[in-house]
Amino acid sequence: MKSYTIAEINAVINGVVLGNTSNEINAPEQLEKATIHNISFIGNRKYAKLWSSSKASVAVIDKKIALEPGENRALIQVESADLAMAQILGFFNPGMPILDEEIHPSAVVHISAKLGANVHLGANCYIGKNVTIGDGTTIYPNVTVMDDSTIGMGCTIWSGTVIRERTIIGHQCIFHTNVSIGSDGFGFRPSPDGRGLVKIPQIGNVVIGNGVEIGANSCVDRGKFSSTIIGDGTKIDNLVQIGHNSILGRSCIMAGHSGLAGSVTLGDGVIIGGSASIKDHTTLHSGVTVGAGSGVMGDVAAGKTVLGYPACDSRDMLKQWVALRKLGKGA
Amino acid sequence: MKSYTIAEINAVINGVVLGNTSNEINAPEQLEKATIHNISFIGNRKYAKLWSSSKASVAVIDKKIALEPGENRALIQVESADLAMAQILGFFNPGMPILDEEIHPSAVVHISAKLGANVHLGANCYIGKNVTIGDGTTIYPNVTVMDDSTIGMGCTIWSGTVIRERTIIGHQCIFHTNVSIGSDGFGFRPSPDGRGLVKIPQIGNVVIGNGVEIGANSCVDRGKFSSTIIGDGTKIDNLVQIGHNSILGRSCIMAGHSGLAGSVTLGDGVIIGGSASIKDHTTLHSGVTVGAGSGVMGDVAAGKTVLGYPACDSRDMLKQWVALRKLGKGA
Amino acid sequence: MKSYTIAEINAVINGVVLGNTSNEINAPEQLEKATIHNISFIGNRKYAKLWSSSKASVAVIDKKIALEPGENRALIQVESADLAMAQILGFFNPGMPILDEEIHPSAVVHISAKLGANVHLGANCYIGKNVTIGDGTTIYPNVTVMDDSTIGMGCTIWSGTVIRERTIIGHQCIFHTNVSIGSDGFGFRPSPDGRGLVKIPQIGNVVIGNGVEIGANSCVDRGKFSSTIIGDGTKIDNLVQIGHNSILGRSCIMAGHSGLAGSVTLGDGVIIGGSASIKDHTTLHSGVTVGAGSGVMGDVAAGKTVLGYPACDSRDMLKQWVALRKLGKGA
Numbered sequence: 001m002k003s004y005t006i007a008e009i010n011a012v013i014n015g016v017v018l019g020n021t022s023n024e025i026n027a028p029e030q031l032e033k034a035t036i037h038n039i040s041f042i043g044n045r046k047y048a049k050l051w052s053s054s055k056a057s058v059a060v061i062d063k064k065i066a067l068e069p070g071e072n073r074a075l076i077q078v079e080s081a082d083l084a085m086a087q088i089l090g091f092f093n094p095g096m097p098i099l100d101e102e103i104h105p106s107a108v109v110h111i112s113a114k115l116g117a118n119v120h121l122g123a124n125c126y127i128g129k130n131v132t133i134g135d136g137t138t139i140y141p142n143v144t145v146m147d148d149s150t151i152g153m154g155c156t157i158w159s160g161t162v163i164r165e166r167t168i169i170g171h172q173c174i175f176h177t178n179v180s181i182g183s184d185g186f187g188f189r190p191s192p193d194g195r196g197l198v199k200i201p202q203i204g205n206v207v208i209g210n211g212v213e214i215g216a217n218s219c220v221d222r223g224k225f226s227s228t229i230i231g232d233g234t235k236i237d238n239l240v241q242i243g244h245n246s247i248l249g250r251s252c253i254m255a256g257h258s259g260l261a262g263s264v265t266l267g268d269g270v271i272i273g274g275s276a277s278i279k280d281h282t283t284l285h286s287g288v289t290v291g292a293g294s295g296v297m298g299d300v301a302a303g304k305t306v307l308g309y310p311a312c313d314s315r316d317m318l319k320q321w322v323a324l325r326k327l328g329k330g331a
Numbered sequence: 332m333k334s335y336t337i338a339e340i341n342a343v344i345n346g347v348v349l350g351n352t353s354n355e356i357n358a359p360e361q362l363e364k365a366t367i368h369n370i371s372f373i374g375n376r377k378y379a380k381l382w383s384s385s386k387a388s389v390a391v392i393d394k395k396i397a398l399e400p401g402e403n404r405a406l407i408q409v410e411s412a413d414l415a416m417a418q419i420l421g422f423f424n425p426g427m428p429i430l431d432e433e434i435h436p437s438a439v440v441h442i443s444a445k446l447g448a449n450v451h452l453g454a455n456c457y458i459g460k461n462v463t464i465g466d467g468t469t470i471y472p473n474v475t476v477m478d479d480s481t482i483g484m485g486c487t488i489w490s491g492t493v494i495r496e497r498t499i500i501g502h503q504c505i506f507h508t509n510v511s512i513g514s515d516g517f518g519f520r521p522s523p524d525g526r527g528l529v530k531i532p533q534i535g536n537v538v539i540g541n542g543v544e545i546g547a548n549s550c551v552d553r554g555k556f557s558s559t560i561i562g563d564g565t566k567i568d569n570l571v572q573i574g575h576n577s578i579l580g581r582s583c584i585m586a587g588h589s590g591l592a593g594s595v596t597l598g599d600g601v602i603i604g605g606s607a608s609i610k611d612h613t614t615l616h617s618g619v620t621v622g623a624g625s626g627v628m629g630d631v632a633a634g635k636t637v638l639g640y641p642a643c644d645s646r647d648m649l650k651q652w653v654a655l656r657k658l659g660k661g662a
Numbered sequence: 663m664k665s666y667t668i669a670e671i672n673a674v675i676n677g678v679v680l681g682n683t684s685n686e687i688n689a690p691e692q693l694e695k696a697t698i699h700n701i702s703f704i705g706n707r708k709y710a711k712l713w714s715s716s717k718a719s720v721a722v723i724d725k726k727i728a729l730e731p732g733e734n735r736a737l738i739q740v741e742s743a744d745l746a747m748a749q750i751l752g753f754f755n756p757g758m759p760i761l762d763e764e765i766h767p768s769a770v771v772h773i774s775a776k777l778g779a780n781v782h783l784g785a786n787c788y789i790g791k792n793v794t795i796g797d798g799t800t801i802y803p804n805v806t807v808m809d810d811s812t813i814g815m816g817c818t819i820w821s822g823t824v825i826r827e828r829t830i831i832g833h834q835c836i837f838h839t840n841v842s843i844g845s846d847g848f849g850f851r852p853s854p855d856g857r858g859l860v861k862i863p864q865i866g867n868v869v870i871g872n873g874v875e876i877g878a879n880s881c882v883d884r885g886k887f888s889s890t891i892i893g894d895g896t897k898i899d900n901l902v903q904i905g906h907n908s909i910l911g912r913s914c915i916m917a918g919h920s921g922l923a924g925s926v927t928l929g930d931g932v933i934i935g936g937s938a939s940i941k942d943h944t945t946l947h948s949g950v951t952v953g954a955g956s957g958v959m960g961d962v963a964a965g966k967t968v969l970g971y972p973a974c975d976s977r978d979m980l981k982q983w984v985a986l987r988k989l990g991k992g993a
Contacts, residue, residue, distance in 0.1 A: 108455065178548070259605060323661070455768075514820070527895045
């Protein structure tokens with residue numbers, strides 16, 4: 001573990017140093033758990049109270065918060081402690097596990113697959129026919145990539161993930177562990193005798209842009225026909241469901257356990273809170289925010305914030321909640 | 332990619348052709364994205380408006396919708412565009428990835444396992460002791476099937492799926508990627524000192540009928556004792572949880588993120604909407620429909636539709652929602 | 663399958679035998695499905711009615727329930743049929759699948775990994791650099807354990823599970839199939855041009871105590887920095903999401919589909935019902951119970967029970983539900 005002086009750290013975040021310390025710093029840590037070799041963060045007054053009892057030698061602090069560093073301790077004043085934290089985390093980042101071999105001998109790679117320069121492929125991976133993998137992409141052990149899929153440059157695919165046939169993935173994407181891309185959409189029709197269900201073939205695919213991140217155990221279904229599409233820079237958390245033929249714009253955010261039923265359209269910059277669900281065939285235009293736990297049953301105009309089950313304008317829903325609470329007290 | 336004339340396509344769906352086109356068709360596509368080599372679908376008037384600006388050379392159209400084909404373009408009138416679409420998707424289906432070898436040399440198959448004729452087993456699969464796999468079943472790479480399990484004929488098991496010991500699976504089933512079958516049910520009792528939890532052994536199994544489809548990253552827990560049972564023809568979407576000792580009838584549908592707590596009983600043809608949850612030890616009789624997002628806390632009589640959290644008759648819940656909206660406006 | 667006399671079974675549960683039977687017992691089974699070689703359980707009066715028509719030769723029965731055994735049949739009276747059931751399930755437990763080899767030849771184990779005595783490692787597992795695995799731990803096929811992780815003694819890791827780098831796991835833990843431990847937390851900040859999102863490095867880890875059980879397809883994210891922590895004896899069901907930097911106390915229970923957003927703190931013995939979600943940066947103190955389907959938006963004091971969306975004191979929420987139902991009837 002490397003150590004750094006306060007001057008070396010401040011060279012990264014360019015703050016104003018109050019006080020000083022000779023203790024070298026080897027990791028960020030929360031104030032309560034810090035040792036003298038840790039740096040911590042004070043982004044609001046709640047945390048400021050913990051500084052005097054913390055053992056951290058250094059903290060990054062929002063400049064609007066007044067605090068004394070104390071003896072052999074230092075505070076680094078910055079515009080935004082949160083932004084500086086992101087920079088410092090990068091500075092102390094131990095990096096991803098390094099695979100010793102480019103292609104592990106136990107990986108099974110079809111002879112027709114095309115691997116770019118500096119591709120790393122972990123143990124027990126399977127790469128199917130005509131798969132293309134771009135330069136600098138790392139695929140960790142036990143990943144499956146099926147026939148005719150394309151993965152761009154600089155991607156990271158973590159273990160346990162499965163990418164079904166004919167998927168197209170852009171550059172600089174990150175897929176976390178046990179992700180399912182391109183499974184069949186959920187489509188059935190009544191059988192001719194009316195007593196059962198017949199599978200509707202799901203012959204489309206999934207197309208994912210650049211800079212997309214998909215969380216652990218999340219699922220993106222292939223199109224019934226045509227494609228399920230995820231736009232550039234969209235970030236998806238764990239255990240999220242994206243139904244067939246949904247189309248997500250650029251830089252959307254979907255938090256854990258949220259889901260889109262089939263053929264949902266999201267504009268750009270749409271934010272969907274945890275455990276929220278969106279009905280099939282609805283459109284959420286650019287800039288929409290959906291509160292956590294909501295159930296959205298219809299289209300939402302650009303820039304609106306909706307909340308609740310069934311979801312409506314968030315201010316209206318908050319009023320409903322207040323009214324219901326009053327009503328309950330009268331009961 | 333093969334191409335077909337309009338006559339070859341109409342031989343499959345038996346419609347009435349209006350207009351004509353010499354353009355050959357190689358894929359279905361949505362009206363907005365279609366090229367001259369695509370066929371599209373017009374199942375309602377909303378889509379009819381897109382026909383004139385679409386580049387598609389052919390569309391299948393409900394016969395109740397009046398529309399002119401235009402020059403070198405054709406419309407195929409049918410009773411139901413949706414049903415015809417399912418047939419056309421089958422016609423253009425590129426099929427599943429084909430594994431070159433019956434048993435990939437990297438698959439680990441216990442010597443006591445019994446594999447039927449024309450079984451395909453992908454790279455890095457594990458097949459445990461006394462496992463039986465029926466004729467014509469395909470198991471894609473990185474699947475695990477544990478001891479004493481039985482898989483019927485004509486099944487497809489996609490990559491990343493794990494089938495725990497003593498599971499019994501019928502014929503023509505499809506398990507998508509990263510499915511978990513037969514994990515321990517969630518059962519604990521207070522420890523003798525009252526300060527902790529002791530695991531209750533989960534010694535039952537999972538029994539799955541014929542024609543069952545289970546979505547990506549879904550889970551079916553084994554019985555505490557006896558079996559968790561899924562009836563013939565039942566279809567389960569992604570990220571669904573089925574608790575121990577639940578019993579599902581025939582041709583049920585469970586949409587994404589829905590869940591059954593332990594010992595739930597579903598009759599035949601029960602439909603459970605996305606993200607809906609069913610309390611443990613409840614029974615939903617045949618033909619029940621549960622609306623998306625609902626939380627069902629008690630038994631539901633045959634044929635009823637319930638909705639909301641807590642769920643009640645859907646018409647009553649819609650009235651509650653209307654009343655609450657009014658109340659919010661007065662707040 | 664071994665068989666046991668009623669005397670051998672009663673030696674385990676120490677009850678009072680009414681009646682007698684010469685039939686040997688080879689498995690527990692539900693009353694409706696039992697044969698003469700089964701033992702069943704009668705924990706409440708609802709089940710007592712099924713006894714006369716059941717074929718089970720023996721049932722364990724709560725001593726407060728009066729019932730006649732009948733001819734060549736026996737009842738074993740105990741204080742708690744549920745507790746006796748747990749003991750009997752242990753007695754009939756067929757045990758976990760046994761791996762024939764300690765380290766399967768297809769497992770890929772980095773030369774720097776340290777494996778304890780009697781460790782079993784299944785086919786196609788990957789064990790990274792500097793991983794330590796304690797005595798008596800079993801890891802089933804197709805598991806991935808990444809660099810610098812530590813797994814304690816007597817653990818069971820089921821197939822498909824992925825443990826990311828620098829995870830620390832105690833003794834006697836059970837991780838079910840397709841679990842994701844240590845994936846990146848979900849953290850982004852606006853890009854400098856305000857039009858996109860930049861990943862915040864997630865450089866912390868996951869620390870899991872002793873006796874923890876984690877259900878199939880559940881996810882525990884690594885800390886942004888510092889650790890996500892799960893206390894001793896905590897039990898987590900399937901498809902559960904635990905966000906980065908959450909801290910769970912001892913002997914907590916989280917049911918299926920529940921989730922903690924980032925930086926949630928749970929005291930000891932907190933119980934979270936199925937599909938319930940907890941907002942980020944909230945604290946649920948020791949002994950809190952959260953009802954199924956709830957959305958908790960703020961801190962909850964020790965010992966309280968909360969319910970609903972948005973969650974409040976469960977008695978108040980029940981009143982709100984009653985009031986809303988009345989209101990709906992008036993609409």
